[in-house]
Amino acid sequence: MKKSLKLWGAAFTKEPSRAVIAFTAGRDVASVSPADAKLIPYDLWTNKVHVLMLGKNGIIPKSDAGKILKGLLKLEQLVAAGKFRLDPSKEDVHTNIESWLTEKLGIEIAGKLHTARSRNDQVVTDIRLYLRDQVLTFVGNNIGLVQTLLKLAKIYQAVPFPGFTHHQHAMVTTFGHILAGFATMIIRDIERLKGWYILHNISPLGNAVAYGTSFPVDRTLTAKLLAFDGPDTNSMDAITNRWEPEADLAYSVVVLMNHLSLIAQTLILLATPEFGMVELSDKFSTGSSIMPQKKNPDPLEVIKGKAGFVHGQLVGLLSMGKSNFIGFNRDSQWTKYIVMDLLSECEPAPAVLTGVLLTMMVNTKIMETWCRKGFIGATTLMEQLVAMYALPMRQVKVVVEKAVKRSVGQDKVTFTSLCQSLQEEGLALPITESQVAAWQEPETIIGLTKSFGGSGKKSMKQELTLLAKQLAGHQKWLLQKKKDKGKALK
Structure with missing residues (x-):
């Protein structure tokens, strides 16, 4: 007996990847790992840096610091080999790691690791390191998306495309201009993510409970070893506002997802048979369990769904910070779960959209055909009449509106209807039928578009050059931040 393992796909020529299927399936059958499993490498890093500082400053004997560090390095190897798992009976990642060290070294040695700190500054530091890596991941993924958008924008920079307002024909632009507009949005998202670094790449380690410690800790050293820009200014701040770096990053990601959702919805419509x-x-499609012909844009729809989902998570993070009392409060622990869920939901989205863009087929003939429908050239016709004959824009708009009404069913303003409307307004202009036709042609309209940032040839060249320069700057920034981290880890 033949076993059928899939509910759809026999009509497809190519199969979606496992990553795409996982993206669309969400949590239907996949499990979610414990939150603190994501913090293991960061807690190990924080512990190594802390114990190095304790030994260097003579807070604990250097020999004991060396033994603890050796133990942490061994544990790091076990984690890398997949041989260390968190024990749920031991509360959190910090307790798990310290317990493992105690079993190996005894409390006489391992018990000195937690000198001059609290789990309060420890977890805040761990999460700060995790969030920082997430920033770098999102920046990198979005750089890849912008590279694709700019590549396609260059290819299609002169292809006429119908611009819309209110879901109705508006003015002629180019498909490349639309794609460059999408790239501009994502570059702004990258800049917003980089702004997180300015605010939050500072070290909370050494704040202890929230009010400092009597031990002579060197917070500048530990900040340097963790690739932070320095220690934070006030020991209470980071502990009390555990929600804030999370919410700042969440906001940046939510705005990004809004932009990705906008692009997704545009592609969904453009891919319908009607368009x-x-x-x-x-x-980058899925099928139906009952309809053999269906090819659904599920990955794009999932991007839209995730955008709505994370709006609620952002509100949750903001609510966590609205009524805190000074110092640590246990309710802030839930900010960890919210932000980790938000980031894990959204992290694959830019790469999925990049794949959609790289593999889609573009029908330029249909795009150009739509640029001859719905009186889409009427605005440029009006502008040319105003410019050539130095007429008031408001008066000419009335003329063209009346000409549109007289030309219903023609898809463009006819010479006869325009002449009748001009005569009705008491205007006698030496225009020709060929002029009226040319001013409504897609290629002519694009050629007449002169404004910076528009779809004209010169403007598009300037725009793509500027966007490429901005992107190169972001690539350089990302490379430097990765180098800073690598240097600190050594």
């Missing part, structure tokens, strides 16, 4: 302007690859 027919793009065709999505089977690799």
